[in-house]
Amino acid sequence: MTSNDNILAVEDLGVHFGSGDGLVKAVDEVSFTVRRGETVALVGESGSGKSISALSLTKLAPRAARYAGGRILFEGRDMLALSDAELRRIRGSRISYIFQEPMASLNPVFTIQWQIEEAIRLHQRGVDRKREVARLLGLVHLPERLARAYPHEMSGGQLQRCMIAMALACSPDLLVADEPTTALDVTVQREILNLLAELGRNVGLSILMITHNFGIVADLADRVYVMQKGRIVEEGETRQVLYDPRAEYTRQLMAAVPRLHPRTEEEQ
Amino acid sequence: MMAPSSSPAGGGTLLAIEQLNVVYGKGRGRVHAVKDVSLSIAPGEIVGLVGESGCGKSSLGKAIVRLVDPSSGSLRYKDSNVALLAGAELKRYRQEVQMVFQDPYGSLNPRMKVGNAIIDVLSVHRIGRDRNERREKVVELFESVGLDPRWAWRYPHEFSGGQRQRICIARALSLDPDLLVADEPVSALDVSVQAGILKLLRSLRETRNLAFLFVSHDLAVVRNLCDRVAVMYNGEIVESGPVAEVIDRPLHPYTRKLLDAVPSF
Numbered sequence: 220m221t222s223n224d225n226i227l228a229v230e231d232l233g234v235h236f237g238s239g240d241g242l243v244k245a246v247d248e249v250s251f252t253v254r255r256g257e258t259v260a261l262v263g264e265s266g267s268g269k270s271i272s273a274l275s276l277t278k279l280a281p282r283a284a285r286y287a288g289g290r291i292l293f294e295g296r297d298m299l300a301l302s303d304a305e306l307r308r309i310r311g312s313r314i315s316y317i318f319q320e321p322m323a324s325l326n327p328v329f330t331i332q333w334q335i336e337e338a339i340r341l342h343q344r345g346v347d348r349k350r351e352v353a354r355l356l357g358l359v360h361l362p363e364r365l366a367r368a369y370p371h372e373m374s375g376g377q378l379q380r381c382m383i384a385m386a387l388a389c390s391p392d393l394l395v396a397d398e399p400t401t402a403l404d405v406t407v408q409r410e411i412l413n414l415l416a417e418l419g420r421n422v423g424l425s426i427l428m429i430t431h432n433f434g435i436v437a438d439l440a441d442r443v444y445v446m447q448k449g450r451i452v453e454e455g456e457t458r459q460v461l462y463d464p465r466a467e468y469t470r471q472l473m474a475a476v477p478r479l480h481p482r483t484e485e486e487q
Numbered sequence: 488m489m490a491p492s493s494s495p496a497g498g499g500t501l502l503a504i505e506q507l508n509v510v511y512g513k514g515r516g517r518v519h520a521v522k523d524v525s526l527s528i529a530p531g532e533i534v535g536l537v538g539e540s541g542c543g544k545s546s547l548g549k550a551i552v553r554l555v556d557p558s559s560g561s562l563r564y565k566d567s568n569v570a571l572l573a574g575a576e577l578k579r580y581r582q583e584v585q586m587v588f589q590d591p592y593g594s595l596n597p598r599m600k601v602g603n604a605i606i607d608v609l610s611v612h613r614i615g616r617d618r619n620e621r622r623e624k625v626v627e628l629f630e631s632v633g634l635d636p637r638w639a640w641r642y643p644h645e646f647s648g649g650q651r652q653r654i655c656i657a658r659a660l661s662l663d664p665d666l667l668v669a670d671e672p673v674s675a676l677d678v679s680v681q682a683g684i685l686k687l688l689r690s691l692r693e694t695r696n697l698a699f700l701f702v703s704h705d706l707a708v709v710r711n712l713c714d715r716v717a718v719m720y721n722g723e724i725v726e727s728g729p730v731a732e733v734i735d736r737p738l739h740p741y742t743r744k745l746l747d748a749v750p751s752f
Contacts (some may be wrong), residue, residue, distance in 0.1 A: 264677040265648070375540070404539040404704055409748035431677050434750030461752050475682035477707040479734060479751050 226392055226425050227276070229255040232426035233287035234268075235274050239248060242265040242303050245271045245284070247449035260457070261437045262487065263446035265471070272446070273395050276427075277310045294392070312342040315386035318400040320322040325370040331356075332366040338388040358422075359414060361472065376407035380396045387422070394418075397429040412438055433476050437461055441483050445469045500563075501666055501698050502528045503694035507560035509546045514529065520546040522722040523560070528666065531696040533688075535730060537745065538702055543722040544702045548668045551700065552586045553577075563665075568573075582612055585659035589671035591651035601654045602629075602639030608661050623648040628657040632687060649680035656687065665693075670702045685712050706749055710734050718742045 234246035246268045253259045261269045274280045276291055278298060291298040293314065298306070314340075318324050325334055335352045336340060353363045359380040370378060382386060386394055396415065400408040416439055418424050436443050436457060443460045445453040445468065453466035464470050509521035520543040528534050538544045551562065553569065560632045562569035564580060572580050588594050602625045606618070615621040626636040631654040634704060643651060652672060659667055669688070673681040685708065691697045703709050709716050710730055717727035718739065726739040737743045 264679060405706070405745060405748040406539060408750070412750060431679075432750065433752060437752030438750040472679060475679040477682075477685070477705070477711040479707045479710055479746070479749055482709070 224254045225252045225292070226255050227427070228290075228292040229272070229276070230290045230292065232275065232289035232291060234271050234280055235285045235287045236283055242448050244287075246275065248289070249375075249446070249449070249451055250289075251444050251451065251454070253427055255417070255425055256423045257441050258415075258428060258439050260428045260430060260440035260443045261446060262430055262433065262436055262443060262472075264431055266448075267446040268449040269446050273316075273427060273429050276286075276393075276395065277314050278306055279285075279310070279316075299419055308342070311386075312393050313391055314393045314395065315389070315391040315415065316395045316397065317379070317382045317386050317399045319401050321375065321382045321402075322370060323345070324359050324382055325378060328367065329369070331368050331370070335366070335381065335385050335388055337430040338385060342389045354386075355387055358387060358418070359384045359393075363404050375403055375408075376410060379403065379407075379411055380414070383411075383418075387418070387424075390422075391424070393425045393427065395427045395429070398431070399428075400435065401432075414437060424471045433461065433473060445472070497604065499529060500527050501530045501532075502700075503563045504547075505561045505563075507550060507562065508558045509543070509549070511546075512556040520722055521550065521557070524719075524722075524724050526717055526724065526727070527698060528698050530665065531692055531698055533692060533699045533701055533713045535701045535703060535709035535716035536719060537706055537709055537716060539696070539704060539717035539745075540719060542719045544719050545670055547719070548586065548670050548700060548702050549621065551652050551666075551668050552584055554586075564642070578612070582662040582664045583664050583680075584668065584680060585662060585664040586654075586668045586670065587655050587659050587672050589674050591648060591655045591675075594655050595651060600640050600642055604654075605639075605661050607656045608658055609734070612662055614662065623725070624661065625657075628661055631660065631691075632657045633683070633727050643725075647680070649676055649683060651686065652684055653674065656684075656691075660691070660695075664708045666698045666700070667691075668702070671704070672701075673708060674703065674705065681708070688712065706734060707751070718745065720737060 229249060229251050229361055232246055232249045236245055237242040249272055261272060263269045274297065331339050332352055336348045337353055339346055339348050339351055347455065350408055351368050356366060361377060361380050378379045400411050403411060412435060413428060419426055429438060443450050443457050445466065447468045453460060453464065453469045460469065464473060504524060504526045505529045507521055508725060509522045511518045511520055524547060546555060562590045569580065595601060600624045605628060606621045609615050609621045614622055625639050629636040629639050634650060634653050646654065673684050676684065688699065701709065701713055713730045715728065715749050716733050717724045718741065720741045726733060726742050733742065734746065737746055
């Protein structure tokens with residue numbers, strides 16, 4: 220595998236908060252890669268630094284954060300060295316995000332049409348926006364008429380589909396999904412996971428999935444990185460990490476996962 | 488398809504719900520949230536109640552603690568009709584049946600030290616002679632849920648999600664209940680924190696013979712914690728039985744759909 224296959228290569232990234240005695244290395248010499256068309260999972264508990272790592276990719280970490288070394292190579296260019304204007308051209312266009320709380324990510328006073336259009340207005344010219352929104356809604360299996368709806372008229376699952384449609388508006392190369400199904404019911408979660416898998420296959424989207432759910436990792440990810448206290452403690456192919464974890468921490472984390480069929484799992 | 492569940496042999500019955508209905512609103516806005524539900528809980532038993540958002544599981548939980556009034560059906564607790572309780576008897580019922588909610592931050596007053604939140608409960612129910620005695624009780628409760636008692640005089644924002652849930656459990660335990668209705672108590676927590684809370688719930692059953700109605704949408708958690716489980720769909724209980732049986736050999740298509748949806752490895 221040559222490095223050209225990597226759409227994203229994070230090298231020794233450090234993101235720190237505070238200083239002196241209060242110094243917190245939220246992200247501490249973290250390296251990971253995402254190849255074209257690949258789905259990579261970053262797993263860990265709250266506070267492990269996985270969300271800060273994800274936000275840092277487009278320098279969206281909270282203002283108090285300090286980028287303390289390392290590189291974030293997106294298609295070979297170092298994101299940390301780019302100007303604000305250059306970053307804005309990449310955010311929402313080449314790299315887009317979906318988050319845990321779809322209701323909190325949407326503006327309650329605008330229609331879905333308006334919100335999905337926003338990214339197109341910002342990044343593309345000469346596009347028939349109405350048709351484009353209809354196409355995007357189709358991509359996430361929502362009926363076209365929902366374009367006229369407001370967020371409060373929709374269910375959690377529908378809202379998350381809208382968020383994905385918004386994220387796909389400018390045909391990004393990388394989708395960062397930060398706990399996209401944590402707030403959803405199992406059956407709705409299943410539909411969203413199937414949709415993401417389908418997009419990975421059909422649209423050739425690269426996905427960086429942030430989660431604490433090993434079930435989702437098993438379901439979706441080609442490779443996985445396990446984070447603990449700002450560091451990556453294990454990485455590998457999903458099957459290898461799940462069935463033959465090397466790091467003690469990965470083993471502990473997996474032992475904490477309640478199993479649906481406890482006995483049969485042990486027999487395997 | 489109704490399967491009224493029977494309590495395990497020899498356990499007796501703590502709570503018996505029969506043909507319970509909860510209806511909100513009227514006319515076009517009428518919502519029949521709980522439909523003819525029958526369910527029983529024995530002392531020290533952990534019963535899971537699973538289903539999706541909107542299936543009526545929280546309404547059933549609220550009806551049990553009398554936060555909503557059922558429109559028909561009966562709720563019997565230790566041989567008394569819950570609907571008819573009033574005055575001192577109702578107060579007594581509210582001591583013995585406690586509730587813990589999903590969002591531990593939303594359930595704690597942000598401007599009140601957590602220990603004082605527990606002391607309030609003790610004062611209302613006149614437990615302990617004076618403030619000192621109640622403070623001692625708080626220390627005891629903190630220890631019983633695995634929290635350092637020195638933290639009792641801090642504010643909610645100083646605690647993590649898992650710690651806050653332990654505080655809510657300590658508060659629920661302060662009245663020495665027999666039944667705890669826990670509505671998604673671990674859904675907002677990380678796996679390892681969740682594992683800690685589940686362990687705590689199991690030990691409370693052992694040490695206090697506390698019974699639980701454990702409302703959850705997480706079948707794996709239910710499989711690991713509960714003795715029996717009832718699956719709720721669209722206001723009705725569509726399947727119930729011993730947890731291993733229902734999860735390993737589901738009979739109702741909805742139970743199968745729920746199980747198939749769980750991402751697992």
